[in-house]
Amino acid sequence: MQEELKIYRLSPLAEPDDPNWQNAEYQGEVMVVARSSGDARIVAAAAELDFREIDAKPAEGVTTDMASAFRSEKLYTVVEEGSAPPGAKRGVIGGKVRLDNIISTQR
Numbered sequence: 350m351q352e353e354l355k356i357y358r359l360s361p362l363a364e365p366d367d368p369n370w371q372n373a374e375y376q377g378e379v380m381v382v383a384r385s386s387g388d389a390r391i392v393a394a395a396a397e398l399d400f401r402e403i404d405a406k407p408a409e410g411v412t413t414d415m416a417s418a419f420r421s422e423k424l425y426t427v428v429e430e431g432s433a434p435p436g437a438k439r440g441v442i443g444g445k446v447r448l449d450n451i452i453s454t455q456r
Contacts, residue, residue, distance in 0.1 A: 354383065355383065355385075355430070355433055356433050357380070357383055357389035358380050359378065359379045359393050359419055359426070359427050360378050361424060363423065363424050370424065372418075373418035373424065376418065379441060379446060380444055381440065381442060382433045382439055382440055386427040390417075390425070390427060391420075392439055394419045396441045397419075
C-alpha cells in the first residue's frame with residue numbers, strides 16, 4: 350500500500366519586520382507534499398541549506414535542521430490543501446526556499 354500524501358501550504362504568521370525573524374530569513378509562502386502537517390515542516394526545513402553541505406561547523410550537533418523557521422509555530426502556520434496527485438513525492442512544490450542563508454567559506 351502506498352502512503353497517502355497531501356499538499357500543505359506553509360504561510361508566514363509574522364510580518365517581515367517582526368522580531369521573531371531575527372534568527373531566520375523571511376521566505377514567504379511555501380507549498381509541499383508531505384504525510385502530515387508536522388512532516389510538511391520537516392520537508393520545508395530539509396530543503397534549506399544545512400551546515401553539513403558546506404565547510405562550517407554548527408554550535409550544537411551536526412545539523413541545523415532544528416533551527417529552521419519552518420519548524421516555528423510562531424513564524425509559520427501549516428494548512429492542508431488537499432490530497433496529492435497519484436505518484437507525487439515528498440518535497441517542495443511551490444514557493445522559494447532560500448539557499449543563501451549560510452555563507453560558505455569554500456572557494
